[in-house]
Structure formats: C-alpha cells, structure tokens
Amino acid sequence: MIEELENAFITFIRTQQNSLYLLAYSYTKNEQDALDVVQDSIQKGWLALEKLTNRDQMKSWFYTILVRTAIDLLRKQKRVELIGDDSLLLLSEEDSYLNLDLQQALHRLPLQLREVVVLRYFEDLKIEDVAHILTIPLSTVKSRLYRALKLLKIELETEEN
Known part of the structure; x- marks a missing residue:
C-alpha cells in the first residue's frame, strides 16, 4: 500500500x-x-x-x-x-491564455484576490481545496472569488469601451 x-x-x-x-x-x-x-x-x-x-x-x-x-x-x-499588489502571479505554461486584456486585468488584482482566482480556475482546484491551501475560511474564499470576478468583469467591460 x-x-x-x-x-x-x-x-x-x-x-x-x-x-x-x-x-x-x-x-x-x-x-x-x-x-x-x-x-x-x-x-x-x-x-x-x-x-x-x-x-x-x-x-x-x-x-x-x-x-x-x-x-x-x-x-x-x-x-x-x-x-504586494504590484507583484505578478505567474501561471503554469498550460495556463497561457490568448486574451491579453484578461491577463492584464488579472495582474492588476490585489494578490489576495488573484491567488484565489489562479488556484481555482487556472490550477483547477475545488473551492474547499483553495481554502485549505491558503488556510482561510471557505466563506472568505467565496467572497474573494466573487469580488475578484466582479472586478475582472468591470475591468474587461471598461477595456471594451
């Protein structure tokens, strides 16, 4: 075993x-x-x-x-x-994305929000696993994820206009 x-x-x-x-x-x-x-x-x-x-x-x-x-x-x-907020969270090679606006918007997020998005969507981890890895409550992960996605949406809509 x-x-x-x-x-x-x-x-x-x-x-x-x-x-x-x-x-x-x-x-x-x-x-x-x-x-x-x-x-x-x-x-x-x-x-x-x-x-x-x-x-x-x-x-x-x-x-x-x-x-x-x-x-x-x-x-x-x-x-x-x-x-700090100006640091870049590098993504793994298979996580490269074609949308440059998304990449720039993601890098403008504060680290606490960015790391939740990266672990959840780019590393494909469950929300519970993200909470465990970052040693924060599940509700905190959910609220940071919600806030990050909301900021990304606003940022990307502004870029389009």
Missing part, C-alpha cells in the same frame, strides 16, 4: 514539476529560491506521505505544503513585503 502511494507521489511530482516551480516562483520572485522551495516541499511531502489519507487529494495536499514552504522562506528572508 505504501509503495503504491510512493509511486503515485513520484508520478505526481514528475507530471506537475513545471506547475510546482511556477507556483513557487510566483511567491519567491527568484529562480533559485523557487527551486529550493520545490525541493524542500518534495522532501516534506515525502516524509509526511503516510499522513495523506486520501490519495485523490494529493494535489491540494502538496500545494498546501508548497505554499506554506514558500511563505516560510519569505518570512525567514524578511522579504514578505516584496509580495
């Missing part, structure tokens, strides 16, 4: 490596730090693998580890202030 879980974890890491790196980079804004975050997260995940009770939740479980590891690194480096 544990061997199957280990193999599933290895397969997950291999298939998601680009997304994991880009998510880490969106927090650290530094290639080496992002690689360190991914490496540390993989180590933490491997050591805590037996705590994963539902294999179907591996993605949200590991994203939680990755996000927390990235935030911990930023706190250690006292660089949390670098992550």
Whole structure:
C-alpha cells in the first residue's frame, strides 16, 4: 500500500514539476529560491506521505505544503513585503491564455484576490481545496472569488469601451 502511494507521489511530482516551480516562483520572485522551495516541499511531502489519507487529494495536499514552504522562506528572508499588489502571479505554461486584456486585468488584482482566482480556475482546484491551501475560511474564499470576478468583469467591460 505504501509503495503504491510512493509511486503515485513520484508520478505526481514528475507530471506537475513545471506547475510546482511556477507556483513557487510566483511567491519567491527568484529562480533559485523557487527551486529550493520545490525541493524542500518534495522532501516534506515525502516524509509526511503516510499522513495523506486520501490519495485523490494529493494535489491540494502538496500545494498546501508548497505554499506554506514558500511563505516560510519569505518570512525567514524578511522579504514578505516584496509580495504586494504590484507583484505578478505567474501561471503554469498550460495556463497561457490568448486574451491579453484578461491577463492584464488579472495582474492588476490585489494578490489576495488573484491567488484565489489562479488556484481555482487556472490550477483547477475545488473551492474547499483553495481554502485549505491558503488556510482561510471557505466563506472568505467565496467572497474573494466573487469580488475578484466582479472586478475582472468591470475591468474587461471598461477595456471594451
């Protein structure tokens, strides 16, 4: 049983490596730090693998580890202030979108709203998983998502006119 879980974890890491790196980079804004975050997260995940009770939740479980590891690194480096409204949250390669207006509007959102949209729609996570990853209440995720979509709609309608 544990061997199957280990193999599933290895397969997950291999298939998601680009997304994991880009998510880490969106927090650290530094290639080496992002690689360190991914490496540390993989180590933490491997050591805590037996705590994963539902294999179907591996993605949200590991994203939680990755996000927390990235935030911990930023706190250690006292660089949390670098992550502000003007920072860009990079999306994984398969998440590239043709609508430049949407891309620009998304990057103008405050980080708290942007990260909810990215995790929900671009990383295709359930709302419950987004709440778990960001360690915020489900109602907060819903309200941020609603606010973000409303702002995006207003922004895009303004661009059209």
